[in-house]
Amino acid sequence: MGRRGAIGAIVCLLATWLAGGAAAAPCRTSGPYDKWLAEFEREAISQGISQQAIAAAAPYLTYDQRIVNIDRGQRVFTQTFLEFSDRMAAAYRIQRGAALIKTYAPVFAKIDAQFGVPAPVIVSFWALESDFGANMGNYRTLSALASLAYDCRRADRFRAQLFDALRLIQRGDLRPSDMVGSWAGELGQTQMMPSEYYQYAVDYDGDGARNLLRSGPDVLASTANYLVGLGWRRGEPWLSEVRVPATLPWQQADLDIKLPRAKWAAYGVTLADGRLLPADDLPASLLLPMGRFGPAFLAYDNFRVYLQWNNALVYSTTAAYLATRIAGAPPLHRGNAPPPLAFADVKALQASLVRASYDVGAIDGFLGLKTRQAVKAMQVKYNLPADSYPTAELLARMRGGH
Helix, strand or coil: CCCCHHHHHHHHHHHHHHCCCCCCCCCHHHCCHHHHHHHHHHHHHHCCCCHHHHHHHHHHCCCCHHHHHHHHCCCCCCCCHHHHHHHHCCHHHHHHHHHHHHHCHHHHHHHHHHHCCCHHHHHHHHHHHHCCCCCCCCEEHHHHHHHHHHCCCCHHHHHHHHHHHHHHHHHCCCCHHHCEECCCCCECCCCECHHHHHHHCCCCCCCCCCCCCCCHHHHHHHHHHHHHHCCCCCCCCCEEEEECCCCCCHHHCCCCCCEEHHHHHHCCCEECCCCECCCCCCEEEEECCCCCCCCCEEECCCHHHHHHHCCCHHHHHHHHHHHHHHCCCCCCCCCCCCCCCCHHHHHHHHHHHHHCCCCCCCCCCCCCHHHHHHHHHHHHHCCCCCCCCCCHHHHHHHHHCC
């Protein structure tokens, strides 16, 4: 993981070739950090970033090997939906979220009229990303971004973020000394990357700056603006808990399959309290985050915005569920899901799926969307209920080859 030199150069050349010959972003293989930084600053000026903004940022544009080590050593997220939601959609977050909606009632009324994003949706992200502003991170943003832009693993991504961080300084939103956040460069109480901050932040308290670290109105309205940018649809639901019958054709439970609620009702799906679903044409997907014996939800088009925010299904489902709880929904029905596969067993299952020519992404022990799709296909092959959730039975069948 720590090797550079010739291997790093090969990686950069390969990236150039895959891009059809376009020059890769300068990175560690281009020379020492000081030389790289001088070239970066010259390019910033050519992009219209002022000398004054660059000079203000300069003392903070230091290289930090710890940041690169964190980026290269990220642990895989392996908690189940119930494990994660039990911890993150905790009662105190629900209560605190509801209280803050009352505190900021005039702001949320204005946001709803302008952006069409409900208060519980915004507050759920506020809760999960920073505990309502209590934990925004303690890393120097400019140093983190510069270190990751210099490292060759994701140089293009972080180079662009660093340019926009300088633009935030130039625009007067933040001072370099204020730019403290997560190790990967996210800033503010809902943890936006600098490019998101620059594009979507709005001044909602009227002080002339867009401050997502300290201004509650700016944080809330900017989050709404960003969600609209990701595709939020005014007046539509995002997630609702349902009950599903044992006779459901399980292969229909797939985020890639959208059916009218009338069709789900015809399959016997009901609201969580047993009442009938509205028999209308509103499209929805059936989401079974822990298989057919666990919690069940109808996920609407707005749920896809959650996946745009964070494509980890467990995080997105938890954020959407927390928003429903803050909005007044009762606790979910936990069901009786089978014990989750151990980390090593998920990796073994992924390896078996790859050998069977399915695309699972990385063999990393993480039950992501690609792995779930491959699991579903294998369940169909073995004539098992195709709910996309891996079980010991499926793993045994694959190991046995029958």
